[in-house]
Structure formats: structure tokens, C-alpha cells
Amino acid sequence: MKNVFRRLVGTIVLLTAFGQAEIYAETKEPLYLFISEMETFTEKANELKNGDPYINDDEMKTKVDELTIIAGRVAKVYFAQIESEIKPDLDKYLHERITQNEEIRHFFLLLGNQFLAIARSALDERQQQEKRYRMYSTVGGSILGLASGGAVLYFAKGVAKQAMTSTLVVVGLTAAGGVGGYFAGPAVTGFMLPADPSIKSADDFLKKYPADEDFIYELEDFSPDLRIGLSEVDEAMYALR
Amino acid sequence: MRYGDSSNSNSRLKLILSSFTGFFFVFNLSQAELFAQASNPRDRLSEAKRLTVQTLDRIENGAPPCQIEGCAEKKSEVLFNLQSEIQKMRWSLQKDVSVAPGFWLVRNSRPQLSYEPKTLKEWLAWWKLRHSSRFRNDAEWMSSYETIVTMEKSFQRLIQLPNQDPFAWDRLKTQWTPRFRNAVNHFYQSIELENRGQRAEDQGQISEAKKLLQDAEKNRQAYAAYEKSAGRSLVAQLREMFPDLNSGESLRALIQMDHLMKLYGTEDLEDEDFLKFLESCHQNWRATFRTAQAFSDLEYGVIGLANFDTSVNPAVAYSKELEIQRTLDRVEVIGTQVLDYGPYSFALAGVREFALGSKLVSLFALFVTSYLIEKYELKVGQKILPPSERSQQILSQMDGLEEKMSRRKDSLVQAKKILEKRLEEINRRLEIN
Secondary structure: HHHHHHHHHHHHHHHHHHHHHHHHHHHHHHHHHHHHHHHHHHHHHHHHOOOOOOOOHHHHHHHHHHHHHHHHHHHHHHHHHOOOOHHHHHHHHHHHHHOOOOOHHHHHHHHHHHHHHHHHHHHHHHHHHHHHHHHHHHHHHHHHOOOOOOOHHHHHHHHHHOOOOOOOOHHHOOOOOOOOOOOOOOOOHHHOOOOOOOOHHHHHHHHHOOOOOOOOOOOOOOOHHHHHHHHHHHHHHOOOO | OOOOOOOOOOOOOHHHHHHHHHHHHHHOOOHHHHHHHOHHHHHHHHHHHHHHHHHHHHHOEEEOOOOOOOOOHHHHHHHHHHHHHHHHHHHOOOOOOHHHHHHHHHOOOOOOOOOOOOOOOHHHHHHHHHOOOOOHHHHHHHHHHHHHHHHHHHHHHHHHHHHHOOHHHHHHHHHHOHHHHHHHHHHHHHHHHHHHHHHEEEEEHHHHHHHHHHHHHHHHHHHHHHHHHOOOOOOHHHHOOOOOHHHHHHHHHHHHHHHHHHHHHOOOOOHHHHHHHHHHHHHHHHHHHHHHHHHHHHHHHHHHOOOOOOOOOOOHHHHHHHHHHHHHHHHHHHHHHHHHHHHHHHHHHHHHOOOOOOOOHHHHHHHHHHHHHHHOOHHHHHHHHHOOHHHHHHHHHHHOOHHHHHHHHHHHHHHHHHHHHHHHHHHHHHHHO
């Protein structure tokens, strides 16, 4: 009897351990997928920047289209994990990749646009879902005789919380929607990810940002007040005027 | 730590006010006039010392926003000065610079709110801020401020180019053809029109937006044709001419030069008189910048090394406010839900009354009511308690803010080192003289 009990406990312990490992692997898998897609994206973007300078327009468009498709995959993996425990890891990794790849920062705009598109559709979907859920929960609640009680409120609060999470994502991203490219300052979204909703195709991208675009960079070492303060001291000191 | 003459008052307030007075002095008497007054080397060095000490004070101590009595008057005075300066330079502007958001900020001065609200009054003050259009007006003011900064910087780069970067100056002279100038104008117009078109689209002015976007496309095609014949993009050419400016700034510099040459009636880039004219334009824009900076200093304070970790630093202020606003978000969600479900309960009570307590009829009526409310989105909660986007706005503002602030800190330290060396040199030269 004792042995049976021991075996049973041992089996449970082993199964639990395997189960945990499996769960851990499943949880971490999207992170590896995300990293792998991001690496492909940065690799291709670097190739495009440092590759053949005499590449023709059609080839260029094909490559930008390819980058857009990869960006779409990255965004899908990210949004699939938006409420999971690995989201902070994804954020951290994304932030690192962007800061390590200043040279190709303008290509990250393609990534930002994909994030924006998915966030918008997620919000629409969520709002529809919320609407359906509220109708059903109200009717269900009334059947259970809870219509004026706290239960419906409790349900609705949970839904509203989810909807707000999506709204946050979208607002965070669309805050950069008004980017003028040149005069409106850098378009910055979550994790300093650039986005420009006016870019809808590879053609748009190549037309608007034809060279190594520097609209994202902040070239100034000093803020304007300090730059001008230093200039004035130098002008006075060395009689530059 | 204070620099310069130790006999100055140690009062913090006096220090702040004196530093602002310093700004007024600088912009009322233009730099050129000051140098004219300081014609002998000793006077010139004394002036350099004064500017160094003033800037070091700014770096070391910073300043809090001006919220004491009389500040509104002071801010308005600065804005009136700014308005007249902008008016003088309006002919040289291609884009509107408005002081109206500044006046709005003065009229709706932000109350001194406690970051640890305890009383109902303090919480209500934060609640009021949730629906304020302050963020929008802050952004509009900053847009005007940035335009002024870009104008000053473009002019400075233009007048420095022949001496500081002769290669770039030669490149500019070679390429400064009517075709190039046209292409630059088309490039600029395509961006401006597209921005305006997008704004019109956002505001629902569809036909206006369509027209603007079509015009933007025409301009884009025009400069694309130039690029095709030149075999290179305009952006690449701009970067060669102004390696230390971004394309927006270099484009503005060239647009200004083209505009001013037409006004001045010259085609010669090396016309001495024209270059002097550019110099005077730069001085005017610098004075305008100083005034705009004086307003920003009064309104937002100055981030220096001593007050870097206080709420003058927006990264600190936003993170404190976010905690408060998140609490208010929770209150708002609960309040909205209660109000949204009010009509359901009301309908239920009413139907029960009329149907003499028939549960079946009540349930049916409730179903119809809830269906109609959801279908036609008859949300009472959102009407009575409109949702606030304050937390989202704060989050979007906080994006990258810490990095920006960290850059500001680095630049404060770097500028301090440079100025301390300058001060040593000035003192040494003053002793010799």
C-alpha cells in the first residue's frame, strides 16, 4: 500500500514537472519566435541599407514589400502575447533592437505601421465583443434575477478593463499618427517605434523616405537653450560678430 | 552653487527673477548692440563673463515654473513682446507661429496640485485636469516654439556655412540653380500640403483634404522628376550641404534663403550685402527665440542639475501624475458602468409597476430595452461622465521621455564643463588686460 502510494506521488511529481516544463516551453516559444522574426527583419533591413547602391526601383520595392511582410509577422506575434506574462520581455527586446539599430531606424517605420494596423483592428474587434458581451450578460443576468444587482456590474467592469487595455495600446500608437515626417518632429510610439499612417505601400515608403532618412534622429547634442547660450558666450568671447 | 560675484543675493526667487530679467535685457538690447557697446576687449570679456555666469546659473540651478502672484502678468508681457517680434519677422515665415496657445496657458494656469492628494478638494482638482485641453495647448505652444528654434538654427547655419564648412558652401553654390531651387520648393510644398491634407482629413473636411493631397502629389511628382534627372534624391543632396542638420532643418534653411534672395532681389549667393542681411535676420530670430524661451521658462521652469529629480522634470511629474490618474480611471469606469446600467434598472422598475409584477413581461421588456440601448448606443454614462484620455496622453508623452531627459542631463554636464573652462579663460584674459 505504501509503495503504491509512493509510486502515485512520484508519478504525480514527475507529471507535474513535465507539465510545468511543457507550459514553460509553450510560454517561452512566442518569445523565441518574436526574437527570430525581429532578427530576420533587422538583417533584411541592414542588407537593404548596405547592399547594392545601384539596385533598381522594382527590386527595391520587392525588398520593402518583403520587409513589410516580416514586420506584419512580428506585429502578429507581439499582439498575440499582449496580455501574457512575456510581454515585458518582448518590450525589452524590441526596445533593445531599436536602440542597437539606429542606422536603420527609418525601416522600423514599417514595423510601427503594422503595429498600428493590428492595434486598430484589435480595438474594433474588442469593442464589438464588448457590445455583444454586455447584451448577453445583461439578458443572462436578468434571467438569473441579477439585473439590478452587482453581478452585471462586475462582468461589465471586467470587459471594460480589457477594452481599456486595447485602447491604451492604440492611443499609445496613434499619438504618433500626426507625424509630418519633417516638421512635426519624430514619430514616436511605444518603445520609440516610429509610425507613419500615410505610408500604405512600398511605393509610398520609397517616395517619402528616398534616402537614408534622418527624420527620426535628434542630431543636437545640446537642447536649444544650451546651444544658444554656448554660442553667445563664444561670440562674445572671440568677437565673432 | 552660484557662479560669479558672491555679493549677489542668495534668495532663490531673486535668482530666478534676475535670470529672467537677464533674458529680457538680452533681447531688448540685441547682441549686436551689446557688442557695439562692448567695443574694447575688456568690456567684451566682461560681457562674455556675464553671459557665462548667467548660463552656468541656469545649468546648475534651473528654475521652477513661475506660479506666484503676478506671474500671469509677467507671462502675458513676454507673450506680447513675442507677438510683436513674430509680427516683424512674419514676412520671412512660411509657416504660422502662433502665440495664442501661450495666452491660453496663461489664462488657464495650472494650479499647484499636490502629488499626494488627501482631501476631496485635492482629488477634485486632479479630476478637473482630466478634461482640460492643456495637453493640446502645450503641444501647440511647443510646435510654435520649435518653429522658432528651427528658424534661428537655419539662419545660424546659413551664415556660418562659408566659414565653418567651405566644402559644403561650394557644393551649395554649384547646385544653386533655378531648377534646384524649384525642386526644393516643390519638396517643401509637398510636405506642407500633405500635412495640411492629413489634418483636414482628420477634421472630416474630406473635399478640402482631397484637394490638398492632390496638390501635394503634384508637387511630389515635380521634385521626383528633378531627382530622376539629377540621379540623386534631394534628401541626400541636402545632407551633403548641411551634414549637421536634419533634412527638415536644412530644407527650411534653403527655403528661407530662396525666399530672402527673391525679396532682396539678388541671385548672387556671395553678395556681401545680402550676407549681412541674412546676419541681421538671424539676430532677429535669436531675439525671438530668447523671448519664446523666457515664456517657456516661466511656464514650465528650467531643468537644471539641482532640480533635475524634482517635478520640474516632466518625466518625474508624469510618473507621479500617472499613479493619481490611474486611481481616477478606476473611479471613472465604475461610475460610467453604474450610470450605463441606470436605465436598465429604471426600465425594470417601471415595467414591473405597469405589468403588475409579472416577471415574464419584465424580463421581456428588459431584453428589449437592453437590446435597444446597445444597438443604438444610448450610453448615459459616457454622456454624464465623458471618458478622459489623460492617462493615455501621459503614457504617450512618457514614451522616450526618460531617454530625452537623460540626454538633457548629459548635455547639462557637458555644457557646464565647457563653460567652466571658458570662465577660467575669461578670468585669465581679464587679468592680463
